[in-house]
Amino acid sequence: MRSSKSAGKRFQAADESERPGLRRAEDLAAEGRIQKVLVHEVSRLARRNSIVHRFVETLEELQVSLYWHAQGIETLLPSGKRNPAAPIMLALLAEMARSEVETLSVRIKSGLEEARRKGRKLGRPKGTVLEKKVLLLKYRDVVRQLKAGQSVRNTAKITRRGASTVQRVKAVLASN
Template sequence: MKTTKRVALYLRVSTSGQTVENQRLELEGVAARHGWEVVATFEDAGISGAKGRDQRPGLDAMMKAVTRREVDLVAAWSVDRLGRSLVDLLSLLRDLHEKGVDLYLHIQGLDTSTSSGKAMFQMMGVFAEFERAMITERVNAGLSRAKANGTKLGRPARGTEKDRKKAAEWSRVHAQVLEARAAGKGKVKIAKELGIGVSTVDKIVREMAASPSS
């Protein structure tokens, strides 16, 4: 007996002036054509894809539903609805895969429940490894430049003793994040290990990655 696939829709728009309704209607139509049952719909309206899971309540709620094994497949309009980084997307895909949940991306025509979709997922892994290597190279180069120039990482200490303690703590966290990233760890894992927000990790990594090479 064939079991109906339970599907969760994920909808996101970047600005409050946009609407998720077009995404919803199209994905509901896809589900109907495939005979899928839409059991939940998660939304992040007016939230940038660059934000981490801790700042996207819809995404966080969806991944909790995935962890509870309440869905068999996650459907989204496009890859950029889920995130802006190939590495971050692959991390999400791995989280889904660990729970036996597939992913459907409408614009890219990706369905990891099919053999061609699985092959595309493997290719994405190759490109994500390349992106991760490039990030590691830039982070290591930044650390080396800072050390060679005698520069202390983080915000400069100034003002009261309390200010200096805060600056010292920020410098320590800054260095730990960059070292963990250089070791190939993902942003979510780093945040959990250091007890800080994913957005903080993302900010530190972006600042270093954006710094000019010597």
């Protein structure tokens, strides 16, 4: 029988919206339906170290092991005991992933600033906006859902289009 000690450590609402897959894996572990969670690398779990660590602790309490493929490391040994090397590697890799995201962000912002400084225009070239009729023809599925009374968010979800695309189509429909 699996322990339910982890109920107090469940993710908070903000964390759940960021990573609903973690919550699902946690629920499956609590139900005893899984014995191992496989990820390619630790950075795929979450952007914040605290979320990763909480998730791993919850899994361990439920006797579910986390295996990350890139390093070939598992949090629980075959005996069910905690792998002593795993927490150290987890902390190190999670911190490296967080640092990598920050570095990438700095590089992108720096590149954009440099482009602006050199006078380059950013964004979509002028004249690439579709004419109203062409837009409505291209996004017939969006038009159909909006005319059926669906909200922008639901239409975007149903048609697998971006919310801004749906809003643009809605604006064109309203102007006709």
